Amino acid sequence: MIPLDFPIIQRALIGSILAGLLTGLVGVFIIRMKLTSSSFCLSHAAFAGAALGITLSLNPLSMALIFSAIIASIIGPVADKAKLHADIIMSITFPLNMALAFIFITLAPSVSQLTGEFTTILWGSVLSMDINDIAILAIILLVTTIVFYLLWKEFFSIMFNKMMAEADGINTKFFVYLAIFIIGIVVTLSLKLVGGLLVFALLVNPASTAFQFLHELKKIVILSPLIGAATCAAGLILSLFLNWPVGACIVMISTLCFAISVFLSPKRKRG
Amino acid sequence: MSIHKEVILKIENVSTVYEGERKPAIKDINLTVNVGELIYIVGPNGAGKTTLLETINGLLPYIKGRVFVFGMDLQKNGRKIRSRIGYVPQDFMVEPDEPFTALDVVLMGLYGKLGLIAKPTNNDVDKAYRVMKLLGIEDLAKRPIGKLSGGQQQKVMIARALAKEPEILLLDEPFSNLDPKSREMVISIIKNLNDHGLTTLIVTHDIKSIIENCRRIVIMMDGRIIADASMNEAKRIFEYSTFHTHVYL
Ligand SMILES: Nc1ncnc2c1ncn2[C@@H]1O[C@H](COP(=O)(O)OP(=O)(O)OP(=O)(O)O)[C@@H](O)[C@H]1O
Ligand SMILES: [Mg+2]
Numbered sequence: 001m002i003p004l005d006f007p008i009i010q011r012a013l014i015g016s017i018l019a020g021l022l023t024g025l026v027g028v029f030i031i032r033m034k035l036t037s038s039s040f041c042l043s044h045a046a047f048a049g050a051a052l053g054i055t056l057s058l059n060p061l062s063m064a065l066i067f068s069a070i071i072a073s074i075i076g077p078v079a080d081k082a083k084l085h086a087d088i089i090m091s092i093t094f095p096l097n098m099a100l101a102f103i104f105i106t107l108a109p110s111v112s113q114l115t116g117e118f119t120t121i122l123w124g125s126v127l128s129m130d131i132n133d134i135a136i137l138a139i140i141l142l143v144t145t146i147v148f149y150l151l152w153k154e155f156f157s158i159m160f161n162k163m164m165a166e167a168d169g170i171n172t173k174f175f176v177y178l179a180i181f182i183i184g185i186v187v188t189l190s191l192k193l194v195g196g197l198l199v200f201a202l203l204v205n206p207a208s209t210a211f212q213f214l215h216e217l218k219k220i221v222i223l224s225p226l227i228g229a230a231t232c233a234a235g236l237i238l239s240l241f242l243n244w245p246v247g248a249c250i251v252m253i254s255t256l257c258f259a260i261s262v263f264l265s266p267k268r269k270r271g
Numbered sequence: 272m273s274i275h276k277e278v279i280l281k282i283e284n285v286s287t288v289y290e291g292e293r294k295p296a297i298k299d300i301n302l303t304v305n306v307g308e309l310i311y312i313v314g315p316n317g318a319g320k321t322t323l324l325e326t327i328n329g330l331l332p333y334i335k336g337r338v339f340v341f342g343m344d345l346q347k348n349g350r351k352i353r354s355r356i357g358y359v360p361q362d363f364m365v366e367p368d369e370p371f372t373a374l375d376v377v378l379m380g381l382y383g384k385l386g387l388i389a390k391p392t393n394n395d396v397d398k399a400y401r402v403m404k405l406l407g408i409e410d411l412a413k414r415p416i417g418k419l420s421g422g423q424q425q426k427v428m429i430a431r432a433l434a435k436e437p438e439i440l441l442l443d444e445p446f447s448n449l450d451p452k453s454r455e456m457v458i459s460i461i462k463n464l465n466d467h468g469l470t471t472l473i474v475t476h477d478i479k480s481i482i483e484n485c486r487r488i489v490i491m492m493d494g495r496i497i498a499d500a501s502m503n504e505a506k507r508i509f510e511y512s513t514f515h516t517h518v519y520l
Contacts, residue, residue, distance in 0.1 A: 032370075083290060150388050157379045160371050164363075167330060168435070169354030169383030215415045217370040267368070 008127055009240065015129040016232035016250070018137040019193040019202070022144060024228020026186045027207035028221045029148070029179050032159035034087055038072075038183045039203045041090035043196035044097035045071035046188040050121050051104035064121070065188050071097065072184025076177035086180060124195030124247040126236060133192055140189055144182055148221075151175065159217065193232070194247035205254040206231065212258075212265035231257055278342075279439060279470050280304040280327065285336035287326045296322040298494045300336070307468045309461075311481050314491035320474040321361055323491065324441045327472070328356045341438065354383035357437030359428050361444045361474070367417040373427045374412040377403055380431035402430045405460060407453075421448040429457060433464070440464070440471045446480065458484065 030036055049067020050060035071093060079086040105118075120128065148155065157165040158172050166172045183203075190199050206228035210220045235250030242249070262268070282302040286295040297319040304310060312320050325331040327338065329349035338345040340352045357380070365371075377399040378391055385391065403409040406426045411419060416427060425448045432440060440461070446454045458480050465471050475481065481488065490498040 153379075153382045153385070153390065154387070156375070157382050160369070160376060160379060161363075163330065164358075164360070164379070164431075165382075167328060167353055167356075167358045167360075168380060169350045169352075171350060211368075211370065215370055216372060216375070218375075220370055 011129050011131065011134055012126045012236055012246075013233060015126055015134050015137060016193060016236045016246075017229045018134065018141055019190045020206070020229035020232030021225040022137065022141045022186050022228075023190050023199070023202040024206035024225035025141075025144060025148065025221065026183055027203040027205075027228070028210070028217070028224045029155065029159070030183060030203055031207045031211070032217065033176065033179055034085065035090070035180060035183060036204060037087045037090035037094065038075075038180060039187060039200040040196075041075075041094040041097065042068045042072055042184045042187040043191060043199050044094055044101065045184065046191055047121055047196050048097045048101040048104060049188075051101045051108070051118075055104045055108040057109075060121070061188075061192075064191065065185065068184040068188045069181065072181045073177070075180050076173065080173060086176060120195070121191050122195045123245060124191060124193050124198065126193050126246045129192060137189055140185060144186065147178075147182065151178075155179070156217065194250055198247040198251050201251040201254050202228065202232070205258050209254075209258045209261040212261040212267060215267075227257065228254075277306045278303055279306045279340070281337075281339040282327070283337045283339075285326060285333045285338055287322055287331050287333045289322075289331075294494075295334070296494055297326065297491075300326075300496055302489065302496065302499070304470060304472070306470055307465065308470055309465045309484065309486050310472045311485050311488045312472060312474045312491060313476070313481065313488060318491040319494045320491055321443055322494075324358070324443055324472065324474065327439075328353050328358055328441060330358075350383070354435075355438045357432030357435050357440045359425075359432045359440075359442045359445050362447070363424070363428050364421065365417045365419075365424060367415075369415065369417040371416050372413050373408065373416050373419065373423075374399060374403070376416050376427050377412075377430045377434050380433075380435040384435060398436075399430070399434045402434045403427075405433075406430050407456065422450060422453060425449060426453070426457070433460075438470065440469055442471070442473045442475075444474055444476065446475060446477050454480070 030038060045068040046064035049064040052067065053060035053063030075086055075089050075093065079089040082089065119125070154165070154170050154175050157168065157170060158175050162172050187199055187203070190202055194202055207220070207224045209227050210224040214220045214223060231254040232250050235253040236246055238244070238253060239246040239249035280303070282300050285297070285300045287297050288295045300323065312323065314320055322331060326333050327340070329345050329352060341355065343352060345352055378395065381391060381395050381398070400409060400412065403412055406429060408423060408426050408430065411423060411427070416424060419427065425445065429445055442461070445457060449457060454477070461471060461473070462484060486501070488498070488500050489496055
């Protein structure tokens with residue numbers, strides 16, 4: 001039986017569910033606004049930030065947040081300046097973030113300290129979640145939900161067609177910038193759960209699964225976070241049973257869900 | 272319709288250049304439109320008709336001259352102006368799998384006007400339904416927009432522009448996918464709204480509609496306005512069939 005009474009595991013479960021809700025929600029915006037590169041670009045920005053934090057003996061998570069927030073804020077304006085889609089700018093920024101991370105690592109004082117921190121960031125360690133991590137996740141989930149709820153009609157219109165939204169008098173640039181900024185924060189915070197390498201699956205899979213079943217974005221944006229939470233919780237439980245890495249188990253479950261959804265999808269049926 | 276001629280749109284010496292291009296797509300355009308006018312804009316492919324419409328609602332920035340809409344400078348009040356202009360773009364097509372219903376799309380027309388944070392009310396939904404009913408597409412309200420036919424989608428985009436209750440209506444070939452009966456219906460709706468004072472600019476190649484309804488025609492060619500004729504002059508122009516075959520075909 002799973003020892004659910006162990007506080008560590010309870011925290012891990014709550015953390016997984018919160019992160020699943022959060023990434024599932026944000027994933028809908030990532031897919032509809034065609035910002036899929038944001039997941040690897042911004043997770044590596046967080047990675048570079050954490051490396052800088054370790055090098056300067058500052059808190060790696062705060063530095064990761066600051067760094068990815070800065071990168072996330074400049075991507076939109078750079079994309080507009082370059083007249084390229086933000087997704088392309090993020091693909092360009094992604095190796096830059098890697099390069100910065102490597103440089104910061106090289107400058108770091110002690111290698112032994114680094115290894116532990118980086119393993120966490122790369123692969124996640126949900127079992128090391130403390131009450132603060134959970135509180136931060138909960139607050140960000142709340143804030144993100146409120147922001148998307150209040151500004152839903154603008155995002156909704158932009159996700160249908162940006163040019164038409166602009167023609168109706170909506171400030172589309174602002175909303176794209178805001179979305180990328182929120183994605184940066186969410187990606188950084190989910191690093192602790194699955195790590196920078198697997199966060200992609202968390203962001204893209206639940207929304208893609210929900211798209212298989214529903215024709216209305218209004219419903220998808222509710223189903224996707226639920227799928228995210230369920231797959232994260234299921235992945236955690238699987239990992240406890242099998243004693244496999246949590247991030248990997250979550251990705252396996254979430255990919256399996258997507259695969260099944262493709263077969264079950266009513267959108268592929270005729271008559 | 273107002274008896275006093277009140278200017279709603281004034282374009283002075285405007286040129287618009289697409290990014291990365293050297294040659295302006297429209298050059299030295301001058302156009303004054305009064306409240307309640309119905310203007311047809313015609314000209315061959317590439318003449319600059321779409322560019323002109325998108326310059327008027329500020330989607331394309333102009334590099335020279337000045338544009339005033341509702342008495343406001345377009346460069347300073349773009350968004351406020353756009354929230355009061357209905358725009359039906361040319362050849363707007365939606366992928367089959369887009370997760371939006373026809374009603375969602377029609378309702379979006381109102382979003383710019385509602386302002387931040389405000390949610391559409393039941394009243395707004397009724398308004399959207401009424402416009403869809405007017406266009407005979409209320410049965411399609413709950414269908415995904417991408418699963419509609421080209422003509423049905425075009426009607427949804429017209430409904431979106433009308434639901435906004437615009438003060439200026441810009442239509443870019445709004446009949447291109449419509450069957451003759453639907454075309455008649457859309458024209459009569461537009462004429463009816465125009466009779467109630469809605470300023471309307473229509474880009475079309477549909478000669479029949481022009482001959483029957485035209486009060487003022489603007490002919491464009493190679494980025495310039497080459498003729499801006501009143502109803503009677505326009506009628507005379509169209510009596511020369513050779514002329515319109517030359518201009519349109
Ligand atoms: N995005 C763009 N970038 C560069 N040039 C463009 C762009 N769109 C249009 N043009 C050019 O601007 C000119 C005017 O184009 P516009 O689309 O306004 O023509 P139009 O009169 O609407 O034609 P049509 O009847 O085919 O719709 C053309 O020469 C075209 O090649
Ligand atoms: Mg055109």
